Amino acid sequence: MTIEVRKLVKTFGSFKALDGVDLKVDSGELLALLGPSGSGKTTLLRIVAGLDWPDAGEVLINGEDALTHGARERHVGFVFQHYALFRHMSVFENVAFGLRVQPRAIRKDETTIRARVKELLDLVQLDWLADRYPNQLSGGQRQRIALARALAIEPRILLLDEPFGALDAKVRKELRKWLRSLHHEINVTSIFVTHDQEEALEVANRVVVMDKGRIEQIGSPDDVYETPATAFVHGFIGESIELPVQVADGVVRLGERPLPLKAEGLASGASKLFVRRHDMLVGPAGSGAFEGAVQHVRNFGPVQRAEVALSGGETIEIDAPRDRELRAGDTVGLEPRRYRIFAG
């Protein structure tokens, strides 16, 4: 099943949640919608599910116009951040719900329903919880039950809204791996929304980065991390150093000082220089493009994070390997191994 979205616009009052979004999802993909809160990612997901309606634009599921159908007819599995399990029903009945509400003509008999629910509970590895109630489960268990419930109707596509957002860090990590292997097993076209870049990069085949109702970049996890298309993507994904620079006649300046950086093909004017924290190499004073004084050093496992005051007055944070211990008060030279400059 493919999903296609064309020129989608949605406003809430004066707030533009979606501002002309185009997106194509291929069959069998596991796609992440990544962005800060308010970027429109959840709105986009809800419109695809039929829980919200766009002001303009098209939604096609498998080539057919989906906007003529409500959520009920779209045959889409939806998993909510806060699970939305039915509290008065046992786990078994929660999962069976979608099968029990089918029109009488196609509704399966009780034996088939029981077998199907059992199969789904096995799939999410929680068959031993069938008789419990949702309030007796942990957050991670609830979310897996919510997923089993969504899969019961054999959805054409699966949509997950911040599925691990309400869980603690350790459980999130486990469930990420689990979701990826589950997707591999069932291979349903899936979109999940997250504001957690690590989650998006680890789980998805492709990542869509959104900001302010627009798509900033679509690409593989490697693409969006290694070659960010915009300043926003560079700043949002991975830890970056951001410095305001001026580009004029092929020369990059920080303040008044020219920097020995390549600036071919860059438009003149105010720009932003982005460097990953770990791409800033530390050398002796006098070497490299920048010079600065180390202010603080803290150790994070394999790296030391140093706050460095540049000679121009800006303060940046860098991650350096532990092989050469930095101390507060040291003067160091810094050379960006890789960097990107964006106009604006």
Added chain:
Amino acid sequence: MSAIAARRRTLPGFGLTMGLTLTWLSVIILIPLAGLFLKSLELSLEQFWAILSSRRTLNALRISFGLAFGAACVNLVMGSIIVWALVRYRFPGRRIFDAIVDVPFALPTAVAGVALTALFAEKGWLGAPLAALGIKVAFTPLGIFVAMIFIGIPFVVRTVQPVLQDLDPEIEEAAGSLGASRWQTMIRVILPSLAPALLTGLALAFARAVGEYGSVIFIAGNLPNVSEIAPLLIVIRLSEFRYADATAIAAVMLVVSFIVIFAVNRLQRWAQHRDAER
């Protein structure tokens, strides 16, 4: 209690508050009720039975309990609809309507009785058009029914309202995306979630209607065997100095009230148990 445990209590006064609680509940509730039972024990079983099985007593009890149950059922249905509108929709005047629900709580029952009687009397604003249709409300059992509905409505609304407010609209969306129609979502998801609160509201409205006196006696007409409620019969027997008769009827009402309170308690426990967060 050991000295350490005593020192650990941050708020003083367990002994004082517990003592006051027990004394107060005894003086206000337990002793009068016990007195009532002791008084009715003065009757032999035959006498007791004779009083209860007299036509007038039976009719009064039937009118009180029957109409109260009917009124509670009407309140359950109408109250649920009112709660739904108040909680789920934003409309002009919503806060005013929300406040109006409490009027039957706050209004002195005699005032309510007089107002309803004036309204439904044969020349009243509502009584006149109804009389033209051949429906007589004031001074008939129908009048009792109307008064009981009036005083019972806040109980259903105020019991169900907080539960519906807590009900996450996402569960309706979840039901919809799983293929449930609106009707199925209502019957299989929303109503079962509200069921404990609805039943509690029903029981409270019923208990209130059974005991209602002030507003009912104005509109009832108080014809023995037709529109005479049990509380009024108790008052009549007392004024005739037939204390044993009065206490026998009172004891029956008390037992029924206890059963209702017990049922409400069980319902709430069931609901808490089911919905308890971990």
